[in-house]
Amino acid sequence: MTSIPTWRYWLSHLWEQRLETTSSDYNPVLSISVVQGRLQLTAQDAIYSFGDYYLNFRKVFDRFDFDRLPKQANVLVLGLGLGSIPELLENLHHCDYNYVAVEIDPVIVQLANEYSLPQLKSSIEVITTDAELFLQLDQRQYDLICMDVFQDAVVPGHLATDHFLELLKARLAPHGALVYNRLADTNAHRKESREFFEHYFQPAFRQGGMIDTGGNYMLLNDMKFVD
Numbered sequence: 001m002t003s004i005p006t007w008r009y010w011l012s013h014l015w016e017q018r019l020e021t022t023s024s025d026y027n028p029v030l031s032i033s034v035v036q037g038r039l040q041l042t043a044q045d046a047i048y049s050f051g052d053y054y055l056n057f058r059k060v061f062d063r064f065d066f067d068r069l070p071k072q073a074n075v076l077v078l079g080l081g082l083g084s085i086p087e088l089l090e091n092l093h094h095c096d097y098n099y100v101a102v103e104i105d106p107v108i109v110q111l112a113n114e115y116s117l118p119q120l121k122s123s124i125e126v127i128t129t130d131a132e133l134f135l136q137l138d139q140r141q142y143d144l145i146c147m148d149v150f151q152d153a154v155v156p157g158h159l160a161t162d163h164f165l166e167l168l169k170a171r172l173a174p175h176g177a178l179v180y181n182r183l184a185d186t187n188a189h190r191k192e193s194r195e196f197f198e199h200y201f202q203p204a205f206r207q208g209g210m211i212d213t214g215g216n217y218m219l220l221n222d223m224k225f226v227d
Helices: 006-011 055-061 084-092 106-115 131-137 162-171 187-204
Strands: 017-022 030-035 038-042 047-049 074-078 098-102 123-127 142-147 172-183 209-212 216-220
Touching (some): 006 017, 030 106, 055 084, 055 172, 055 216, 106 123, 172 187
Parallel strands (some): 074 098, 098 123, 142 172
Antiparallel strands (some): 017 030, 030 038, 209 216
């Protein structure tokens, strides 16, 4: 685990503290910084992780009825980043869950192992592969699935199809919850995400709905999970 001096966390409340910049076959730019006392992972045009300031999922979880899930739920996170989703659930909502995290970029996995995952108490199994391939091969079912895969600022096309949604549905436990993250930061992204919701997501999940978090549309398989 990489140790970060305390003074850098203090200074991060005044200005960003850049810790490392690297690249991978999937992301030409990956930067880790401390911002407002929190680790942030950014790509060229997107924020991949931001601790408990990862507001798209935080706003959903703040409304989420966790009593509808088992006490020790099995959670599938598609798109690891630095582990903001497990961090939110563990630290803010005190959930004692077991996680499987799927991340295609081995450099992101390395960064998460160096900077953030050792700080979590939760059990996290990290698998380095494509999300669709994982769903095709893995036969487990999950009480909560968080779909958070982006190639920079774009959801890869093969993860926005009827086939992929059917795979998600097959891996979702009975009465389980799915949260699917879509960008909505520009008119073009809002239009694209609304069309995906109306033409693909809602036909697959008839009780589904959408939460506008301001810059993202968070799609849920069943709106009973939020108040």
